[in-house]
Amino acid sequence: MKNLRILVISSANIDFVQRMRRVPYAGETIVEDEEGYAYYPGGKGGNSAVAFARFGADTVFACRLGRDTNAKRLAAVYKKEGIDTHHATVDEEAETGLASILTEENGKNRIVVYPGANRRITPEDVEEAFTCYPDAVFLQMEIPDEAVIEATRLAEKAGIPVFIDAAPARMDFPLEKLGKIEIFSPNEIETRVYTGISPATEEDCLRAAIRLSSKVRARYIVIKLGDRGSFIYDGQEYYIIPAEKVRAVDTTGAGDVFTAVLSYVYLRNGNIISAAKYATCAAALTVMKEGAYPSIPTKEEVLEYIRNGRSASAENGEDGQQDFAGGEGETEEE
Ligand code: ATP
Numbered sequence: 001m002k003n004l005r006i007l008v009i010s011s012a013n014i015d016f017v018q019r020m021r022r023v024p025y026a027g028e029t030i031v032e033d034e035e036g037y038a039y040y041p042g043g044k045g046g047n048s049a050v051a052f053a054r055f056g057a058d059t060v061f062a063c064r065l066g067r068d069t070n071a072k073r074l075a076a077v078y079k080k081e082g083i084d085t086h087h088a089t090v091d092e093e094a095e096t097g098l099a100s101i102l103t104e105e106n107g108k109n110r111i112v113v114y115p116g117a118n119r120r121i122t123p124e125d126v127e128e129a130f131t132c133y134p135d136a137v138f139l140q141m142e143i144p145d146e147a148v149i150e151a152t153r154l155a156e157k158a159g160i161p162v163f164i165d166a167a168p169a170r171m172d173f174p175l176e177k178l179g180k181i182e183i184f185s186p187n188e189i190e191t192r193v194y195t196g197i198s199p200a201t202e203e204d205c206l207r208a209a210i211r212l213s214s215k216v217r218a219r220y221i222v223i224k225l226g227d228r229g230s231f232i233y234d235g236q237e238y239y240i241i242p243a244e245k246v247r248a249v250d251t252t253g254a255g256d257v258f259t260a261v262l263s264y265v266y267l268r269n270g271n272i273i274s275a276a277k278y279a280t281c282a283a284a285l286t287v288m289k290e291g292a293y294p295s296i297p298t299k300e301e302v303l304e305y306i307r308n309g310r311s312a313s314a315e316n317g318e319d320g321q322q323d324f325a326g327g328e329g330e331t332e333e334e
C-alpha cells in the first residue's frame with residue numbers, strides 16, 4: 001500500500017511546562033522542586049505532526065515560525081522526526097508560539113498559549129502548502145479561521161479528506177463556513193462551547209453530536225471524553241470506546257495524538273471503530289509520560305502495547321495481532 005501524504009496545517013509552539021503538586025491560589029506563592037520545569041517542542045499541530053510521522057505517514061507540516069532560537073529548535077526536531085517542512089514559513093515580525101503549561105500531580109493541566117507567528121498563517125500560505133499534493137489534510141483551530149476555512153475549501157475542490165481536531169475551543173468560530181469534513185473531533189470543553197451541551201452522559205453526547213452534525217458537514221463526529229474514552233457518531237448510530245485504564249502522569253497532547261492516530265488509521269483501513277481503538281491506545285501511552293512531545297508513541301510501541309495484552313479496547317486477535325492496514329500488511333512493506 002502506498003504511503004499516505006498527510007498535510008498538517010496547524011500550530012507550532014515551544015511548551016514551557018511547570019510541574020506542581022497543585023496550582024497556586026490567587027495571591028499565593030508555591031515553592032517547587034528545582035527540577036520541576038522543562039521546555040518541550042509542542043503546539044497542537046506540532047504534536048499531531050509528530051504523531052503522524054511516528055506512525056509512518058509521509059508528513060508535511062505547514063506552520064509559521066518566528067526568526068528566533070525557538071524556531072531553530074523546532075525545525076531541528078521536525079528534521080529528526082522526518083517531517084517535511086518545505087511549507088513552513090518564517091515570520092519576520094512575530095515570535096514563535098509559546099505555551100505555558102501548568103501540570104498538577106494528578107496529571108491535569110492548564111494551558112495558556114501565546115500564538116505569535118501561528119496567528120499569522122494566511123490563506124495564501126495554505127494554498128501554497130497544497131502544492132505538496134496531499135492525500136489528506138489535518139487541521140486544528142490554533143491558527144486563523146480564514147486559513148482553516150480555506151484549507152477545507154481547497155481540499156473539497158481537490159476531493160481529498162479533511163480531519164479537524166476542533167481544539168482549542170473557539171466560541172466565535174464560523175463552523176458553517178467549513179467545507180466537507182471526514183472526522184470532526186472536539187473534546188468535552190470544545191463540545192460544550194460549540195453546542196451548549198456538556199457531554200456528561202451518553203444521552204448528552206448523542207444530543208451534542210446531533211447538534212454538531214447540524215453545524216458541520218462531517219461524516220463522523222468523534223467526541224473525546226478524557227479518561228471516559230470517546231464517543232463516535234456516524235449520523236445514525238453511536239459507539240463508545242472506553243479509555244484505557246492507565247495511571248495518568250500528564251495528559252498534555254493526548255487529544256492531539258488521539259485525533260492524529262484516529263485519522264491516520266482510518267485512512268489506512270476505513271474502519272472508524274478500529275481506528276478509534278488504536279487512537280485510544282496511542283493516547284493512553286501519551287498520558288503515561290510527562291510532556292507532549294516526549295510521550296508521543298511510535299506505531300511499533302502502540303502495536304507492542306496491544307500485543308502484550310495491555311489494551312482493554314484493542315484486544316489481541318481482534319486488532320492486536322495484525323497491523324491496521326489489515327490484510328495488506330503495512331509492516332511488510334516497510
Ligand atoms: P489534551 O489534554 O491534549 O488537551 P484533549 O482534552 O483534547 O486532550 P482528552 O479527551 O482529554 O482530549 O483525551 C483524548 C483521549 O486520550 C481520550 O479520548 C482518551 O482515549 C485518552 N485519555 C485522556 N485522558 C486519559 C486518562 N486519564 N487515562 C487514559 N486515557 C486517557
Ligand code: RIB
Binds near residue numbers: 043098
Ligand atoms: O494540546 C497540547 C498543546 O496545546 C501543547 O503542546 C501546547 O503547545 C498547546 O498548543
